[in-house]
Amino acid sequence: MAHHTPPLLLMLLLCTLSVNSSFQPTLVLEMAKILLENYCFPENLVGMEEAIRQAINSGEILQISDRKTLASVLTNGVQGALNDPRLTVSYEPNFVPVMPQMLPSLPIEQLIWLVRNSVKLDILDNNVGYLRMDRIIGEETATKLGSLLRDNIWDKVAHTSSLILDLRYSTAGELSGVPFIISYFSDSEPLIHIDAVYDRPSNTTKELWTMPSIMGERYGKKKDLIILTSKRTMGAAEAVAYTLKNLKRAITVGERSAGGSVKVQKIRIPQSEFYITVPVARSVSPITGHSWEVSGVSPTVNVLAKEAVAKAKSLLAVRSGIPKVLQSIADVIRRFYVFTDRVPALLQYLQSTDFFSVISEEDLAVRLNQDLQTVSEDPRLIIKCMQDNAAILEEDPELYNIPDDLESLKKLVDTTIKVEILLNNTGYLRIDKFVKSYAGTKLEELMAKKVWEPLKDTNNLIIDLRYNTGGSSTSLALILSYLQDTSQKRNFFTIYDQIQNTTTEYDSLPQIAGPTYGSKRGVYVLTSYNTASTGEEFAYLVQSLHRGTVIGEITSGTLMHSKTFQIEGMAIAITVPFINFVDNNGECWLGGGVVPDAIGLAEEPLKVNFDL
Known part of the structure; x- marks a missing residue:
């Protein structure tokens, strides 16, 4: 200090x-x-x-x-x-020192009255225990009242599902009572060194350890423990809160405690009426190397003391749901996650990790998201808190249910594709959505007539994906085939589907309905931060196939081929990729924004490239 x-x-x-x-x-x-x-x-x-x-x-x-x-x-x-x-x-010329009466010396009836007025127990809804302690009872007193405390307090607490320990009004007590409380919320082995108290007048240090055996049944280390503190909490109660917090056994809720002292004496300066108040002993936690004295115990969750009980109840409600969340996430990963070789490590993490410090659904989601992505090395595996029950976006069924009649097909093409011939005989193809299409279908014949016939004699081609929000990946092979020479077979990409347990390779097509654009003329792909999903896949493939130059802004990084599941009864959802998109080099693309070859504002690329 x-x-x-x-x-x-x-x-x-x-x-x-x-x-x-x-x-x-x-x-x-x-x-x-x-x-x-x-x-x-x-x-x-x-x-x-x-x-x-x-x-x-x-x-x-x-x-x-x-x-x-x-x-x-x-x-x-x-x-x-x-x-x-x-x-x-x-x-203080008129100061008369008052020696406080030592509790163990009081008659047993007074001790019982004192304990009953300073320790109160209630059992709340969902078997949550509420134990208010306004005084930490010392070892001698506890020994004298052993069976009373065991039968009326500790054995009843032991059968609760979780506990709120209220120390907001605890302003007095003996440090010798601290080891019992810490031991009650710990296992019998190994013993824990919880404090070292140095006494200056005697020049001695007393070590406080957990106890190998206690009277009654232990609460143990498994069940949730919330400790409430206020700015009035002082002395031995601070030692309890500080130790259990730093042992990661309890979450503290409320206000920073008073910052009292182990022992302070008011000593008269000889031959005078002056007194000096001196801290004569000090506590040093072997857990932290520091102390709660003077600075107090800072709460894990900072709220006004009067709001602490309500906050503790809501916190326990969240924490009681953690096992269910972890089990649901494990089930989704086991069934759907496409990297099956990474599943055991993820399940091991969920099973073995201690979520002691979680204080809200948002906190749990953030921690799970960060850790699962670290373990899996996959940014597509996402845990998030669904704010205000936000709707889970589903893929557009229109992408997969292509109409059969010609008029509907024409309308679909007109709303998703635009073709122009610009200055210097530069072709311009704007694709706002990749609809599901295959070679030899009515849709492909229609697109060949609308797209590839007008563009076949242009000097260069601009493909505008700045407004493309995605679509069907299966259509990419057809479009890329128009940008290759039909005489050369080439692998474009491979899709592995975990749900279907299928691997599909997408190669250049030997026959297409319209004229091929070929592999010689320049192709320039425009992107923006709105370019998403399949639009990003196309830009990514253009780069990996070395078939064009990507110009504009980094794409949105929208992760695709995933399913989102909301955990029942919670505001937490998991998005898990069930498809792997593997490029022609055998690299599995994990999504993320595509970085253009030439970065510029989305509004600028057309102006720059008109003179190509």
Whole structure:
């Protein structure tokens, strides 16, 4: 918490003090002596006593006649020098120290009354336990009340499905009670070193460990535990919350706690009516190397203390659904995921990973999405939270149910394809959707007449996919065949379908209805960030086949050949690819935006390329 204090700093501090005939220099020296013997960070006091002597002897101390002012100046000085706000000096001529009565010495009836008023248990809906502890009961008291606590509290808690431990009003208690609570929410083995408390007056360190055996049945490590804290939560309750949070055993909900201390004493400065309050012991967590003292325990979920119970209930509802979500996702991956060799690793991840820190459906979706993509190395495998029950987009059935009558076919072609001859005899073909078509069909004959006849004698060809939102991948082989020489057979791409368990190779077609454009003339494909799905596949294939130049913006990165399943009763959905699209080089394309050969704004490429 603090650092070594240079003697010069204390000299500067003491040069701001004054000691007249009523305030002898011994006041400051006695204060320093108390700190040296009692302050829990003695290593920060190196050189302090000598610095004080030098400051007093230097004669530079100014006069301060008011005792309360002197106490205030001393407080500011010692807090600033040692970086510890718990150190205070007060002038209290009428102070009467009150020794708090030790709980174990109270009659058993008073102990029972105290426990019943400071520990309350309720069983909420869905067998959620609610345990409010306003005081952490020490080891001796707990031993004295053993069967009462076991029968009325701990054994009843043990049979709840999850627990809310409310420490928002816990402002008192004994540190010796902390190991039992931590042990209750832990396994018997291995023992856990949970705290180390250094006591300066005795110069001893006491280690706190979990207990190998406790009275009654343990709650264990499996069931959900939510701890509620407020800005009033102090002392031993902070030790409980801090330890269980950092052991990853509990999620803390509410406000940052008070930041109390293990032990603070108010000590009279000899031969005076001044008192100095000193932290005489310190806690250092072996789990974190730090402490909850002064800074408090920060909540995992930050809400107002009055809203903490409601938040905890909603959080437990989310967490209770996690096993079902994981099972549903595992079932979808097992049945549909196209990379069957990666399925075992994904299922192992879902089975073995601890989702302790999940605090919302969104949080679960983000974590699952990131981790599953890392394990699978596949950006198409997506977990997301469906905001406001957003509809799951299905592929357009029009792409697969092609009409038979000529008028409907003409209308389909007219709405998806546009052909022009531009300046310098440059052909222009705009395709807004790839409809499902095969060689030898009425649709292919219609397209040959509308598209390839007008374009057959152009010098170059611009294929505009800037408004293309996708369509059927099966039509790509036919269009690409027009851009090749029919005399040369070439593999364009392969599709593996996990659901159908089929592998289909798409090669250049030996016979097509219209005139081939061939492989010699230039082809320029225009893209935009709206270009999606099959439009991206076409641009990707043009690059992998080295059959054209892609110009414009990076495409949308819309993932295709996937199915989306919403988890029942949750706002979480999984999108899983069931088809692999493999290019002519044997590379499996995992989607993502196609990067053009020449990047430019989508509005610009036509102007640039008119003069090709």
